[in-house]
Amino acid sequence: MKMHTINININGHKESLEVSSNLTLLHMIREELALTGTKNGCEAGECGACTVMVNDEPVNSCMVLAIECDGADILTIEGLTASGELNKLQKSFMKLNAIQCGFCTPGMLLSAYALLQRNPNPTESEIKEALVGNLCRCTGYERIIQAVQDAVSE
Amino acid sequence: MGKTKKIPKLIGTSVPRVDLQEKATGEAIFTDDIQFGNKLLYARIKRSPHPHALIKSIDTSQAENYPGVKAVVTGADFAGRIGLYLKDRHIFARDRVRYVGEPVAGVAAVSEDVAERALDLIQVEYERLPAVFLPQDAIKPDAPLIHPDLGEYEVVNFIYPKPGTNISNHFKIRKGEPENSWQNCAAIVENEYYIPHIQHVPLETHVAVAKVDLSGKITLWTSSQSPFAQRDLIAKTWGMSPSDIRVISPFVGGGFGCKAGVTMEALPIVIAMKVKGHPVKLRLTREEEFYTNFVRQALLIRLKIGCDAEGNILAMENTMYWDGGASTEYGVNIARAGGYSCTGPYDIPNVKADSYCVYTNNTIGGPYRGFGMSELHTGIEQCIDELADKIQIDKVAFRKRNVVEAGDILATGMVMHPNGIKTCIDKVAGAIEWGKSSQSSDPHKKRGKGIAVMWKAPAMPPNAGSSATLKFNSDGTVFLSVGGQEIGQGSFTVAAQMAAAALGVPVEWVRISRPLDTNYSSYEWQTVASRITWTMGNAILAAAKDARDQIFKIVAEAWSENPDDLELENGVVTSKFSSRKISLKDFVITGIPKGNDQGWIGGPIIGRGKFMPTYVTGLDKETGQGKRAVVHFTTGAQGFIVEIDTQTGKLEIIKAVSAFDVGKAINPDLVKTQIEGGMMQGISSALFEQLVFKEGVLQNPSFVDYRIATTVDTPNQMECYFVEVPQDDGPYGARGVGEHPMVPTIAAIGNAIYDAVGIRLHGPPFTSEKIYFAIKERGQTGS
Numbered sequence: 001m002k003m004h005t006i007n008i009n010i011n012g013h014k015e016s017l018e019v020s021s022n023l024t025l026l027h028m029i030r031e032e033l034a035l036t037g038t039k040n041g042c043e044a045g046e047c048g049a050c051t052v053m054v055n056d057e058p059v060n061s062c063m064v065l066a067i068e069c070d071g072a073d074i075l076t077i078e079g080l081t082a083s084g085e086l087n088k089l090q091k092s093f094m095k096l097n098a099i100q101c102g103f104c105t106p107g108m109l110l111s112a113y114a115l116l117q118r119n120p121n122p123t124e125s126e127i128k129e130a131l132v133g134n135l136c137r138c139t140g141y142e143r144i145i146q147a148v149q150d151a152v153s154e
Numbered sequence: 155m156g157k158t159k160k161i162p163k164l165i166g167t168s169v170p171r172v173d174l175q176e177k178a179t180g181e182a183i184f185t186d187d188i189q190f191g192n193k194l195l196y197a198r199i200k201r202s203p204h205p206h207a208l209i210k211s212i213d214t215s216q217a218e219n220y221p222g223v224k225a226v227v228t229g230a231d232f233a234g235r236i237g238l239y240l241k242d243r244h245i246f247a248r249d250r251v252r253y254v255g256e257p258v259a260g261v262a263a264v265s266e267d268v269a270e271r272a273l274d275l276i277q278v279e280y281e282r283l284p285a286v287f288l289p290q291d292a293i294k295p296d297a298p299l300i301h302p303d304l305g306e307y308e309v310v311n312f313i314y315p316k317p318g319t320n321i322s323n324h325f326k327i328r329k330g331e332p333e334n335s336w337q338n339c340a341a342i343v344e345n346e347y348y349i350p351h352i353q354h355v356p357l358e359t360h361v362a363v364a365k366v367d368l369s370g371k372i373t374l375w376t377s378s379q380s381p382f383a384q385r386d387l388i389a390k391t392w393g394m395s396p397s398d399i400r401v402i403s404p405f406v407g408g409g410f411g412c413k414a415g416v417t418m419e420a421l422p423i424v425i426a427m428k429v430k431g432h433p434v435k436l437r438l439t440r441e442e443e444f445y446t447n448f449v450r451q452a453l454l455i456r457l458k459i460g461c462d463a464e465g466n467i468l469a470m471e472n473t474m475y476w477d478g479g480a481s482t483e484y485g486v487n488i489a490r491a492g493g494y495s496c497t498g499p500y501d502i503p504n505v506k507a508d509s510y511c512v513y514t515n516n517t518i519g520g521p522y523r524g525f526g527m528s529e530l531h532t533g534i535e536q537c538i539d540e541l542a543d544k545i546q547i548d549k550v551a552f553r554k555r556n557v558v559e560a561g562d563i564l565a566t567g568m569v570m571h572p573n574g575i576k577t578c579i580d581k582v583a584g585a586i587e588w589g590k591s592s593q594s595s596d597p598h599k600k601r602g603k604g605i606a607v608m609w610k611a612p613a614m615p616p617n618a619g620s621s622a623t624l625k626f627n628s629d630g631t632v633f634l635s636v637g638g639q640e641i642g643q644g645s646f647t648v649a650a651q652m653a654a655a656a657l658g659v660p661v662e663w664v665r666i667s668r669p670l671d672t673n674y675s676s677y678e679w680q681t682v683a684s685r686i687t688w689t690m691g692n693a694i695l696a697a698a699k700d701a702r703d704q705i706f707k708i709v710a711e712a713w714s715e716n717p718d719d720l721e722l723e724n725g726v727v728t729s730k731f732s733s734r735k736i737s738l739k740d741f742v743i744t745g746i747p748k749g750n751d752q753g754w755i756g757g758p759i760i761g762r763g764k765f766m767p768t769y770v771t772g773l774d775k776e777t778g779q780g781k782r783a784v785v786h787f788t789t790g791a792q793g794f795i796v797e798i799d800t801q802t803g804k805l806e807i808i809k810a811v812s813a814f815d816v817g818k819a820i821n822p823d824l825v826k827t828q829i830e831g832g833m834m835q836g837i838s839s840a841l842f843e844q845l846v847f848k849e850g851v852l853q854n855p856s857f858v859d860y861r862i863a864t865t866v867d868t869p870n871q872m873e874c875y876f877v878e879v880p881q882d883d884g885p886y887g888a889r890g891v892g893e894h895p896m897v898p899t900i901a902a903i904g905n906a907i908y909d910a911v912g913i914r915l916h917g918p919p920f921t922s923e924k925i926y927f928a929i930k931e932r933g934q935t936g937s
Binding site: 034035036037038039040041042043044046047049076077078080081086090093094097099100101102103104105106109127128129131132133134135136137138139140141142143144145 | 170171173174175176178179180181182183184186187354355356357358359405406407408409410439641643644823824827831832833834835856857858862863864865866868
């Protein structure tokens with residue numbers, strides 16, 4: 001497999017990596033960089049567990065090739081606490097018990113973060129719309145929606 | 155047992171979950187996140203494309219020679235059978251395959267890609283056999299026999315296979331005289347319902363990493379609800395000592411039953427035996443998760459229920475055919491649970507029930523949140539609605555007249571314990587304003603209300619045990635070692651809370667020893683059956699008492715006082731007699747010095763506790779009668795207001811209400827989150843979910859084709875209530891509620907649909923399409 005050198009800025013750190021043509025962004029994040037907070041739920045772009053931000057847009061990292069990210073800014077769940085502080089969304093998810101098994105949580109938080117970046121004051125239906133691609137089997141979503149509303153009101 | 159004089163303040167307090175921050179930051183470690191270094195090998199599995207076939211030959215030579223391949227295994231490598239209640243399953247198929255997706259060969263290689271490519275080089279020659287896909291067909295005398303060796307399989311003594319047939323368990327209830335009761339009935343309803351296969355859909359697919367060392371000892375890292383049951387099953391299967399097998403299980407990304415028992419975890423073990431010293435990882439793809447592991451088995455249920463003119467239910471006949479799939483090693487006990495719970499939460503004097511677990515060439519049925527109860531109640535609770543209509547009694551009144559009360563003799567002969575089901579019905583009926591019509595402003599939209607009740611007992615071997623250990627640290631904090639797993643339900647939080655309350659220390663002082671590790675954690679049978687808060691809780695209370703006894707003995711000796719005069723609260727021992735005080739940190743490790751430098755009293759304190767129900771009895775094979783079939787039942791009710799667009803069949807949930815009798819809510823907010831999440835899983839199973847098989851081949855193994863509920867499907871309004879009628883064998887009176895919230899949901903929604911548009915769909919999912927065509931058939935389109 002042909003190898004390529006890519007340069008990325010991930011969670012505020014510059015990285016230079018040798019990646020194969022078929023390596024997905026998800027595998028690059030989890031295996032090459034050992035940032036295991038990003039979860040692998042389906043590898044088909046259907047569950048949202050691997051959501052990260054690429055150049056301020058939320059993406060399913062299983063559907064993006066690493067080589068497409070040359071020069072990109074990438075934010076993963078680990079980047080939300082880069083300052084050492086919890087993000088307000090993380091605090092709200094914790095406050096409202098919007099977390100059970102926790103496997104969907106990183107992707108859910110990134111999708112919610114992306115929403116608040118582009119729309120700091122979303123309505124309930126805008127929240128539901130923004131998170132519709134992030135599956136959760138434990139919570140029933142109610143607490144997650146409330147947590148995003150709570151973060152908005154902070 | 156939970157016979158405490160007063161309930162500490164911490165019990166009934168919604169303390170924060172102990173795992174929130176690590177799960178919110180991505181720090182929480184799941185099995186696939188563990189780093190193994192360069193020695194790690196990756197496994198992939200070659201699977202049967204046929205539902206039923208003989209394996210004529212397997213040629214693995216090309217795969218073995220493929221660069222990067224380290225091992226290839228087939229059924230020839232291990233002859234043993236595995237299974238929780240019935241040992242009917244080879245880990246890799248040997249002479250025949252019985253379902254599409256059955257493991258036939260396995261490869262370990264330096265990467266998943268290499269392993270996957272090697273699979274294509276394995277040549278398997280099959281001879282197809284006739285297959286059978288419906289339980290009602292599989293019980294026919296001329297049906298293809300799926301397990302000709304059924305009579306030779308090892309089986310527990312409460313499961314009754316019928317060798318020479320496809321029936322792997324037949325559980326019977328014979329109570330009273332149902333055949334002579336029908337003539338006394340003023341109304342009888344007879345119906346058949348079919349509840350299709352669905353999948354658990356944990357967001358984390360199954361993953362297991364196995365390593366076998368040169369001496370043959372096994373280490374297994376796995377996403378597991380049952381590290382100890384897995385260890386013990388693997389030991390039995392390979393004829394090893396459990397001490398030579400170590401199962402380590404970090405956080406679990408959702409279980410819902412599918413990560414109980416041993417399923418795919420045995421595959422990497424067989425492979426790892428050929429590449430000793432290398433950890434071998436097998437992670438199921440989402441597609442594999444859908445059909446190669448446990449699914450919820452389908453049920454065909456035939457019901458006949460009759461009541462007298464006053465609305466007293468007199469008799470029931472209930473025949474259940476469970477589609478157990480190609481292996482029923484776990485499913486046989488679901489058929490048993492369906493059998494002893496066959497009446498639903500009703501007092502019925504005359505009962506005949508037959509619950510059959512049937513082999514088919516479908517994918518393997520296993521435990522799923524509710525363990526058969528959702529399927530069973532989907533039939534019963536729609537039938538009850540029809541019976542109430544037929545006798546013209548209000549459905550809520552009809553239920554309240556017939557539900558179980560303390561002292562009732564149940565279908566098995568067990569005496570019912572005090573319970574709050576009537577209060578649950580009242581709460582739900584009140585919240586949906588039962589009896590008051592609800593209208594949409596849109597003339598094409600019709601609203602309806604529906605209610606369903608439920609019960610469920612923990613289904614497990616009669617003597618499933620738990621244990622707990624408390625180990626103090628020098629500052630008074632304490633490590634609590636349990637074997638109950640955190641699968642999202644909050645068990646670690648509730649464990650810490652109960653330990654703190656029972657010991658008399660702040661909850662922040664209790665840390666859970668984790669990850670679960672069978673070498674270090676305290677024994678627990680399995681995290682299933684909504685049993686953990688109850689059974690592990692009892693063990694924790696016993697461990698706390700043991701630690702307190704030691705603490706009081708040491709302090710009493712040091713102070714020359716009576717241990718009965720001592721109290722422990724907030725980490726400080728106080729004497730009621732002398733008002734002296736000493737903090738735990740001052741002696742739980744170091745002991746207390748005797749006066750005048752004359753030596754020491756005490757030493758490191760370790761509290762140990764266990765719990766095992768000793769009072770569950772066997773049931774007669776022919777009648778299902780016995781003194782106590784189960785430990786206890788949790789009861790509850792749900793109510794729905796739905797709105798149906800008669801022009802499209804689209805269903806919207808206006809309001810969803812739950813009420814369950816939890817005995818005592820240890821952590822009320824965590825109880826609520828269980829109820830909310832379970833109800834939503836129930837809604838999803840009612841409206842969207844079905845595994846569609848065509849000749850045993852799953853047609854929809856992806857989230858695009860198998861849709862589960864998402865954010866946009868949440869009810870407009872959701873309310874949760876709990877009732878607290880204490881359970882005599884529960885810690886602080888608590889009983890489990892993890893599975894129950896999805897048990898009555900399908901039936902309650904089905905009843906609401908009937909109320910709205912007068913159609914009765916006899917099986918979920920109640921899709922817009924099905925509703926639309928059913929309305930059309932009745933000539934009721936709103937236009």
